[in-house]
Every structure is written in structure tokens, then in C-alpha cells.
Amino acid sequence: MQILRYETYKQNVANTEKATQTIQQNLDEQVLDIIRAVQKRGDEAALVYTKKFDKADVTSLSVSEEEWNNAFNSIKTEQPALFEALTAAAENIRQYQQKTKEEGFQFSPQPGIQLGQKITPLDRVGVYVPGGKASYPSTVLMDVIPAVVAGVEQVVITTPPRPDGSLDPAVLTAAKIAGATGVYKIGGAQAVAALAYGTESLPKVDKIVGPGNAFVARAKKWVFGDVAIDMIAGPSEICAFADNTVPPSYVAADLLSQAEHAEDATSICVTTDADYAEEVQKEVERQIPLLERAAIIRESIQANGKIIICDDEDQAMELINSIAPEHLQLMGAGAEKQVEKVKHAGAIFIGPYSSEPLGDYFAGPNHTLPTNGTARFSSPLGVYDFMKKSSTIHYSKERLLDYADTIITIAEAEGLTAHANAIRIRKENNDASS
Ligand SMILES: NC(=O)c1ccc[n+]([C@@H]2O[C@H](COP(=O)([O-])OP(=O)(O)OC[C@H]3O[C@@H](n4cnc5c(N)ncnc54)[C@H](O)[C@@H]3O)[C@@H](O)[C@H]2O)c1
Ligand SMILES: N[C@H](CO)Cc1c[nH]c[nH+]1
Ligand SMILES: [Zn+2]
Structure with a gap:
């Protein structure tokens, strides 16, 4: 994992911006081809792409009630610990989301005048659940529960099938626990297009939410306008601000937890202590070979892993705000005070024991968060994403x-x-x- 000083990092960011634009253009061409094909040819094109990208030769994109119930019952009876854990996480998520529900208001500025705001749920939403390099029952809970709390009647999930055409039973179980109304075996840009325009099997939805890889994130950007989207929730990111009061092994483990999502995940450690930077670097190197997904992690860390040394806390906070990370861990002494200086971050984890996976799975706040600097203007997924407002005027x-x-x-x-x-x-x- 590369160690570099603040000034070098800033210079590198400026230099790489142009290269990123070219990569984005190539991606856009592929994504637009897929969107156009699904828009024109519906299920038939969706099935072709599912075979091409997921290696799954499915004949139907819908998950039958029988398949869904069997998966639910198998997890409940054969993996009771997982079933209990998903149920407990769901409860925490529901409790947190209920706090974010807005109720609208009425007021009378003068006798004879009544003004207000009426808040109503969307009718139909599509939740994208990633499934290429890992399986995400936790994302099902995180994204379906706020929709259900909002009162959305139809909440459908799309997720890529495994090569044998099946879905992870844990994903299907989470879908039932959360209250989804339908599940479809389709992923990538083709899933986004199918939800945006509808196909013979999939309903056209009012809004598409949920994270995904670069193909999914770009596809959502392209269909926006024909359908609403939540945000750009792309490859995972973590930024940990730490000092020598925090065991370097904790920092390294947290950085690697996000690197295992995919090769394009980003893990950054910020510190003001050059010796500590080296200790974190050593820990990262020590831990990588011990992890099951070492190959993905190694690639991610080599491409996007950095330890950045700043002159002082003010410079570090300026750097963090300019990155606007998806996940920010304030781990060192003074973490609670540093929160006040954070302007842009998807989720802020405070103290050495608020490790990022706590938020990914259990605490309650959403793990679908803005990435790629979009925390400058986007918020975590919440009940508000599934509701819209109407003004009321009565004179x-x-x-x-x-x-x-x-x-x-x-x-x-x-x-x-x-x-x-x-x-x-x-x-x-x-x-x-x-
Ligand atoms: N921001 C968040 O809240 C959040 C939450 C969970 C996961 N994530 C991120 O979501 C991502 C999940 O990625 P994933 O790949 O595991 O699953 P995914 O479901 O997002 O992507 C898999 C799909 O990508 C498409 N695809 C793959 N290669 C392609 C190609 N060459 N051309 C066209 N389409 C192609 C396929 O259709 C495949 O079904 C990770 O980057 C992870 O970090 C983010
Ligand atoms: N860290 C991811 C969001 O970037 C969410 C997740 C799901 N499962 C594990 N992690
Ligand atoms: Zn994660």
C-alpha cells in the first residue's frame, strides 16, 4: 500500500482526472448498447446478456413463489443463526428508518389560509442488489426496509443469478424478511434498463435504488430522467483517519474489509504521523495473505490503496472533505471533536470500535451510500428516497x-x-x- 504525502496525493489526483474520463467514455458506450437493446427487445435481450455476463442460462427472469418459499424455509431450518442475525439486523434497520420518516405539516399563517405539505409514498420501486463478486442479503435489508417503512406497495428486487441459474437463498430470505414483493434474476446494466422501461417479465418502476459496480452505476445515470434514481452508489470506499492511539491492526483490517468488495474499491488511511503510516502499511501487508479474498484485495489495494500523511489535523480534515468518502472512520484521539469538522461523508464511524462492517450489517443506518465524491451533494438511502411531497394551498x-x-x-x-x-x-x- 503506497504511502505518500498530502501534496503528492493532490498532484496525483489532478493528473489522473483526464485518464478517468477516457475510461468512463468506453464504459458508457457498452452500457448504452445494453440499455438500448433491452429497451427495444425486452426479455429476449435481457436473457442474452444474462448468459453473456453471468454465465447463467435461465429461461425465466422471475423467481417463482415456490423457489422463494423453499429458500426461506431452508435458511430458517438449516441455518437458524443466519436467520436470527438477518432478523435482528432487519429490526435495527427498521427502527432507524422509522426515525427518518417525515410526516408532512399543516399551518395557518392567517385566519382563512391553510398551507401544508402532504407526503405520499411512490407506487413502485426497483431495488438493485449486487451479486457479481459477492452476495448481498444485507443490501436487500438495507434497501427494501426503508421502502416498506415509506409505504411503497410494490418493491421488486433485481440481482444477478449464479451460473447455475439460482439465487443465493440468503438473498431470497432477506427479501422475505424485509417485505419485498417480487424478485428477478437479472443484474448489471440490463437490470437497470429492464426496471426503467419494463419488459415482458419486469414491471416498469418509478424509481431505481441500490448500489452496484461501475456498469450498474453508469446505467442508473443514463436512465435517470425516464425514471428516478437514488444516487450514484458505486464501488465501495473507506477513509480512516487514525493516530498512534489506535492499533494499526484495526486500521488495516477495516481498510481491507472494503477492499474485498471488488478490485475497484478504494481504501485510504489518513494520518499526521509518518511512523504510524509505516506501521499501518506493514499491517496491511501482513494481513492480506491471511484473507480468503486476497486476490481481489491485493488488486484493489495496489490500484487504489493509499496512506496519506498530512501536516496537521486541519490539513487532514480538508483532505477528507475534498475526498467526500462513502465511509469515514474517525478512529483516533479527538474523534468526537473531529466530527464537527466533517462536511462531506456518506457515513461517519466514530471511535476505534465503530468498525465499518458494524454499519454494513447491523447498526441500523443505511449502507447504501454515495460514492466517488458524490457525498458532497447526496445522502444515505432512506425513507425520504421512497416518498414525494405535494404542497397544499387552501384560501x-x-x-x-x-x-x-x-x-x-x-x-x-x-x-x-x-x-x-x-x-x-x-x-x-x-x-x-x-
Ligand atoms: N455503495 C454501496 O452502498 C455498496 C453496497 C454494496 C456493494 N457495493 C459495491 O457494489 C459493487 C458490486 O459489484 P459486483 O460486480 O459484485 O456486482 P454487481 O451486481 O454490481 O455487478 C455484476 C453485474 O455486472 C455486469 N457486468 C460485469 N462485467 C461486465 C462487462 N464486462 N460488461 C457488461 N456488464 C458487466 C453483469 O451484468 C453482472 O451481472 C462493488 O463494487 C461493491 O463495492 C456498494
Ligand atoms: N460496504 C458496502 C457498501 O459500500 C456494503 C456491504 C454489504 N455487505 C458488506 N458490505
Ligand atoms: Zn462492505
């Missing part, structure tokens, strides 16, 4: 007449005399009758 006759001239003045200034007329007609009608 009595007296109040409208009080303000009629004011409204007419603005309408006429815009040259929209039919607008002015809609108000004037009421005013004149009432002047005549009084």
Missing part, C-alpha cells in the same frame, strides 16, 4: 379577495394576463354581488 374567499390586487400585479408584470384574469374574475364577481 377562503375573503383572503383571496384581500390579496387579489397583489397577485394581479405580479401576473401582469409577467404579461400573463390569463393568470391575472383567473383572479380578477373572482374579485369582480364578488364586487358585483356585494
Whole structure:
């Protein structure tokens, strides 16, 4: 894992921005081809891509009730510890999400005037659950539960099938625990397109949420406008700010936990102590060969793993805010005070015992988070992503007449005399009758 000073890191970021743009263009061409094909040819194209990318020769994209129930019962009876763990995590997620539910409001600024906001759930949403390099029952819980808490009636999941055409029974079990209404065996850009435009098997949804690899993230960006999306939740990222009060083994383990997601995951350690940077580096090297997914981790760490040495805490906080990481761990002394200086991060983990996987699986806040610097303007997935707002306006006759001239003045200034007329007609009608 490379160690570099703040200035070198900043210089490298500026130099790599151009190269990233070219990679993005190639990706976009592939993703757009897939989207167009699914939009035009529906299930048939989706099945071709499923065979090509997931090596699965499925004949139906839908999961039958029987397949779903069998998976649920097998986990419940044969893996009770997993079943209990998923149920406990689901409860924590539900409890947290209920706190984020907004109820709307009504108020009366003057007698005869009632204003408000009515909040209603979306009708139909699609949840993308990644499944290429790992299986994610936890993402099912994280993304379906807020939709259910919001009151969405139809919550369907798409996830890539395994080469034998099946889905991980734990994913199907989590889908039942969370309250999903349907599951489809399809992943990647083809799943995003199928949800955005509908196919013979998949319903067209109002919004697509959920994380995924670069193909999924780019596809969501391209269908946005035809359908709503939550955010760009792409390859996982972790940024740990640590000092010598934290065992380097903890920092290394947390960094590697995210590196195991995929080769394009990003793991960064920030510190102000050069000796400590070397200790973390040694720990990373010691731990990698001990881990099951060492090959993915090694590639991810080589490509995107960095330990950055800053001059002081202020410089470190400026750097962290400029990265706007998906996960930020403030691990060292003063972590609680440093939270105040964080402006941009998807989730902030405070103290050496708030290890990132705690948030991935159990604590309750969502693990579907903005990546690639988009925490500058996006938030964690929550109930609010599944609800929309309508304004309500109710004026009595007296109040409208009080303000009629004011409204007419603005309408006429815009040259929209039919607008002015809609108000004037009421005013004149009432002047005549009084
Ligand atoms: N941000 C978050 O909240 C969050 C949560 C969980 C996982 N993640 C991230 O999600 C990602 C999951 O990636 P994954 O690959 O395991 O699963 P995935 O389901 O996102 O991607 C697998 C799909 O990608 C498509 N694909 C693969 N190679 C392709 C190619 N060459 N051309 C076209 N399509 C191709 C296939 O259709 C395949 O079904 C990881 O990067 C992980 O870090 C993020
Ligand atoms: N860390 C991922 C979000 O970037 C979420 C996850 C699911 N399972 C394990 N981790
Ligand atoms: Zn994770």
C-alpha cells in the first residue's frame, strides 16, 4: 500500500482526472448498447446478456413463489443463526428508518389560509442488489426496509443469478424478511434498463435504488430522467483517519474489509504521523495473505490503496472533505471533536470500535451510500428516497379577495394576463354581488 504525502496525493489526483474520463467514455458506450437493446427487445435481450455476463442460462427472469418459499424455509431450518442475525439486523434497520420518516405539516399563517405539505409514498420501486463478486442479503435489508417503512406497495428486487441459474437463498430470505414483493434474476446494466422501461417479465418502476459496480452505476445515470434514481452508489470506499492511539491492526483490517468488495474499491488511511503510516502499511501487508479474498484485495489495494500523511489535523480534515468518502472512520484521539469538522461523508464511524462492517450489517443506518465524491451533494438511502411531497394551498374567499390586487400585479408584470384574469374574475364577481 503506497504511502505518500498530502501534496503528492493532490498532484496525483489532478493528473489522473483526464485518464478517468477516457475510461468512463468506453464504459458508457457498452452500457448504452445494453440499455438500448433491452429497451427495444425486452426479455429476449435481457436473457442474452444474462448468459453473456453471468454465465447463467435461465429461461425465466422471475423467481417463482415456490423457489422463494423453499429458500426461506431452508435458511430458517438449516441455518437458524443466519436467520436470527438477518432478523435482528432487519429490526435495527427498521427502527432507524422509522426515525427518518417525515410526516408532512399543516399551518395557518392567517385566519382563512391553510398551507401544508402532504407526503405520499411512490407506487413502485426497483431495488438493485449486487451479486457479481459477492452476495448481498444485507443490501436487500438495507434497501427494501426503508421502502416498506415509506409505504411503497410494490418493491421488486433485481440481482444477478449464479451460473447455475439460482439465487443465493440468503438473498431470497432477506427479501422475505424485509417485505419485498417480487424478485428477478437479472443484474448489471440490463437490470437497470429492464426496471426503467419494463419488459415482458419486469414491471416498469418509478424509481431505481441500490448500489452496484461501475456498469450498474453508469446505467442508473443514463436512465435517470425516464425514471428516478437514488444516487450514484458505486464501488465501495473507506477513509480512516487514525493516530498512534489506535492499533494499526484495526486500521488495516477495516481498510481491507472494503477492499474485498471488488478490485475497484478504494481504501485510504489518513494520518499526521509518518511512523504510524509505516506501521499501518506493514499491517496491511501482513494481513492480506491471511484473507480468503486476497486476490481481489491485493488488486484493489495496489490500484487504489493509499496512506496519506498530512501536516496537521486541519490539513487532514480538508483532505477528507475534498475526498467526500462513502465511509469515514474517525478512529483516533479527538474523534468526537473531529466530527464537527466533517462536511462531506456518506457515513461517519466514530471511535476505534465503530468498525465499518458494524454499519454494513447491523447498526441500523443505511449502507447504501454515495460514492466517488458524490457525498458532497447526496445522502444515505432512506425513507425520504421512497416518498414525494405535494404542497397544499387552501384560501377562503375573503383572503383571496384581500390579496387579489397583489397577485394581479405580479401576473401582469409577467404579461400573463390569463393568470391575472383567473383572479380578477373572482374579485369582480364578488364586487358585483356585494
Ligand atoms: N455503495 C454501496 O452502498 C455498496 C453496497 C454494496 C456493494 N457495493 C459495491 O457494489 C459493487 C458490486 O459489484 P459486483 O460486480 O459484485 O456486482 P454487481 O451486481 O454490481 O455487478 C455484476 C453485474 O455486472 C455486469 N457486468 C460485469 N462485467 C461486465 C462487462 N464486462 N460488461 C457488461 N456488464 C458487466 C453483469 O451484468 C453482472 O451481472 C462493488 O463494487 C461493491 O463495492 C456498494
Ligand atoms: N460496504 C458496502 C457498501 O459500500 C456494503 C456491504 C454489504 N455487505 C458488506 N458490505
Ligand atoms: Zn462492505
